[in-house]
Amino acid sequence: MKLPVAFRDKMLSLLGESEYSEFIEALNGDRQYGLRVNRLKIEVEKFKKLSPFGLEPVPWTEDGFYISGEDAPGRHPYYHAGLYYIQEPSAMLPGMILGAQPGERILDLCAAPGGKTVQIAAAMRGKGLLVSNDINAERVKALVKNIELCGVRNAVVLNESPEKLVCNFEGYFDRILIDAPCSGEGMFRKDDSAARSWESFKCERCTQLQEPILRNADKLLKPGGTLVYSTCTFSPEEDERMIAGFLREHPDYSLVEIPKIAGIEGGRPQWANEDVDFTKVARLWPHRVRGEGHFVAKLVKAEGVSSVTGITGITSVTGSCCNAGSTPDNTAKKTNSSDRRGEGITSYDELPESFKEFVRENLNEMLEGVYLIKGHNLYQLPEQPPSLNGLKVAKFGWFLGTFEKNRFEPSHSMVTALGAFAFKRVAYLNSGSREVGSYLKGETLMLEGEKGLTAVCVDGYTLGWAKQTGDMLKNLYPKGWRRLS
Numbered sequence: 001m002k003l004p005v006a007f008r009d010k011m012l013s014l015l016g017e018s019e020y021s022e023f024i025e026a027l028n029g030d031r032q033y034g035l036r037v038n039r040l041k042i043e044v045e046k047f048k049k050l051s052p053f054g055l056e057p058v059p060w061t062e063d064g065f066y067i068s069g070e071d072a073p074g075r076h077p078y079y080h081a082g083l084y085y086i087q088e089p090s091a092m093l094p095g096m097i098l099g100a101q102p103g104e105r106i107l108d109l110c111a112a113p114g115g116k117t118v119q120i121a122a123a124m125r126g127k128g129l130l131v132s133n134d135i136n137a138e139r140v141k142a143l144v145k146n147i148e149l150c151g152v153r154n155a156v157v158l159n160e161s162p163e164k165l166v167c168n169f170e171g172y173f174d175r176i177l178i179d180a181p182c183s184g185e186g187m188f189r190k191d192d193s194a195a196r197s198w199e200s201f202k203c204e205r206c207t208q209l210q211e212p213i214l215r216n217a218d219k220l221l222k223p224g225g226t227l228v229y230s231t232c233t234f235s236p237e238e239d240e241r242m243i244a245g246f247l248r249e250h251p252d253y254s255l256v257e258i259p260k261i262a263g264i265e266g267g268r269p270q271w272a273n274e275d276v277d278f279t280k281v282a283r284l285w286p287h288r289v290r291g292e293g294h295f296v297a298k299l300v301k302a303e304g305v306s307s308v309t310g311i312t313g314i315t316s317v318t319g320s321c322c323n324a325g326s327t328p329d330n331t332a333k334k335t336n337s338s339d340r341r342g343e344g345i346t347s348y349d350e351l352p353e354s355f356k357e358f359v360r361e362n363l364n365e366m367l368e369g370v371y372l373i374k375g376h377n378l379y380q381l382p383e384q385p386p387s388l389n390g391l392k393v394a395k396f397g398w399f400l401g402t403f404e405k406n407r408f409e410p411s412h413s414m415v416t417a418l419g420a421f422a423f424k425r426v427a428y429l430n431s432g433s434r435e436v437g438s439y440l441k442g443e444t445l446m447l448e449g450e451k452g453l454t455a456v457c458v459d460g461y462t463l464g465w466a467k468q469t470g471d472m473l474k475n476l477y478p479k480g481w482r483r484l485s
Contacts, residue, residue: 001028003188004198011234014271019287026287031189034089034291035073036115037063038150039122040417041461042083050083050459052076052431058291059262063122064092066290075483077431080440081461082150082416087115088190090284090291094179094230095119097258097282097298102127104174109162109217112139114146116179121152127382131173133158133165140394145481147395151417151462153369154382157395162216168386175226176217180210182231182238186293189286203235210238214246218253224303227253230296234285236271239295243281244274252302258282263289267297344373344396345384355400358408362453365422367400376402412478415455415462423455427466427473431459439463442482445473 003024012020037047044063048055053071058064066089073079073086095116100106100123108117112134121130132147132155134140140159147155158165183203184194214229221227229246231238247253257280260266265288267278284294348356351371355378359366372379379397388396398417401410420426427449429436435445436458449468456463456473465476 001188001192001195003027003195007185007195007198014234014236014268022287023285026285027189029189029286030069032089032290032292033067033069033071034058034087034092035065035067035084036061036087036092036119037065037084038082038118039063040118040126040151041081041419047083050078052078058089058092060259060264061092061096063119064089077429077436077440077458077463078461080149080481080483081458081463083461085115085118085146085150087119088292090186090289090294091115091232092119093264093282093284093294094177094228094296095123097296098175098177098228099226100124100175104128105172106130107165107169107173107176107217107220108132109165109176109178109213109220110134110180111143111157112136113142116177117143117155118146118150118152120177121147121150121155124154126153128154129381129383129385130155131158131165131169131385132156133160133162135159135161144395148399148413148416151413153380153398153417155395156381156385156388156393156397158388159392159394162213162220164391166216166219168388168391169220171220171222172386173220173222173225176221176228178213178217178227178229180206180213180229180231180238182206182210182233183235184232185234186232186284186286186295188293190292203233203237206233206235207237207242210242211245214242215249218250218301221301223301225301226256227299227301228296229299230294232292232294234293234295236268239283239297240267240269240272240274240276240278240281243278243297243299244272244276247276247299248274250301253299254302255280256298256300258296258298267295343387343389346371346373351378352403352408354403354406354408358401358410362410362424363422364424369398372396373403376404378403378408410453410465412464412481415465418455418462420455420457420460420462425450425452425454425468427454427456427468428460429456429458429463436463437483439466439475439477440483441485442475442477442479444475446471447473449473 053067055065100120102125111117111132117132187194265283267281269278281297369380370384378400381397399411399413454466454468467474
């Protein structure tokens with residue numbers, strides 16, 4: 001592998017000659033491949049029995065597995081059914097360390113392309129509110145697609161700067177994950193372009209981005225909340241020193257021990273020159289673990305400390321900078337939907353009759369939650385979010401479909417987020433069949449069945465919609481998602 005000379009010199013100085021040799025040897029070795037089971041759609045033990053791939057457990061997460069580099073998991077029908085997310089094994093650690101729980105309010109602040117978001121969503125089990133944000137509009141498109149592919153039903157997707165979020169979400173979140181933009185040194189073995197772009201995206205530039213992200217995350221996190229900061233770089237400036245600087249400015253935070261298993265090491269206190277116990281953080285080195293480079297720190301904010309005043313016993317006011325939210329003790333969850341109709345929030349009883357008719361004709365269950373109408377689009381969330389006024393919203397929640405004149409057109413994300421049992425008409429395809437390949441290409445299938453809108457499944461797991469005409473299954477799989485071969 002061709003590495004930048006300045007990077008080599010820096011790592012030699014940091015590691016010393018002996019460890020540097022091990023490090024370079026690892027970078028010149030084979031990369032590791034992995035997938036993480038999507039527990040929103042299938043339990044881990046069931047997937048292990050169903051898997052067409054050889055699986056070896058990733059030791060730091062229960063739902064992650066090493067796979068062979070010769071496998072092609074992105075081409076298998078199970079990928080299109082959202083049964084797993086393809087993810088580098090080391091990248092599975094931050095989301096697991098966050099410790100998301102059902103019913104919480106969680107922010108993935110730098111979320112695209114979405115691997116950690118769907119990991120968090122799986123832990124939340126569809127309960128609570130997940131806000132997934134990324135400042136890059138192009139990357140948000142991939143984020144939205146991955147959320148829909150994996151059947152996430154409780155996520156709002158935003159395309160904003162962290163400081164803009166403070167207006168609507170100050171002191172709102174129980175947990176925040178920052179997978180920070182970084183110099184990407186830990187991805188050199190995985191991605192040659194990361195090494196080539198290192199000169200133009202060095203750590204000096206990245207630290208200028210990371211510092212304000214952390215400062216604003218503090219304002220967004222409620223007292224007693226958990227903050228996880230991670231990078232995929234080796235740079236002390238972006239790792240130990242970044243956390244040391246944050247702790248100097250925010251003494252109400254404390255580091256939490258991350259278990260050291262399977263070669264995971266602590267941080268290097270000597271690189272920070274601070275009186276901080278960096279043995280509590282986690283460093284994943286390619287010459288120590290089966291994975292690429294990663295740094296992870298878990299911090300807990302003290303109870304009863306305002307992110308604005310710093311005075312114990314005074315809590316911050318959500319939405320204080322634009323009057324868009326409410327106090328932490330009077331959240332949107334407790335607000336009557338009639339007070340939010342101007343923002344499109346409504347109840348099932350108030351929805352257009354075309355949607356209710358669609359439910360009666362096609363579904364076996366009522367979709368419970370809070371409904372949001374935005375233009376012609378219908379969304380749903382398990383609870384009301386704070387006001388999103390003034391924010392760039394890419395996805396207001398689980399996208400159910402659109403109102404077209406006197407009818408309701410369901411979305412692809414509706415079918416992918418529900419199990420086969422939810423639908424009155426289902427076409428069951430086998431993962432090894434010719435028909436499932438044809439369906440994923442957008443082709444019409446010559447299959448008999450009851451007339452009407454039909455959920456197409458592979459081995460019992462939803463893939464998408466089709467329309468049964470009797471002896472023909474007309475394909476409704478989205479054009480932008482279809483396989484070309």
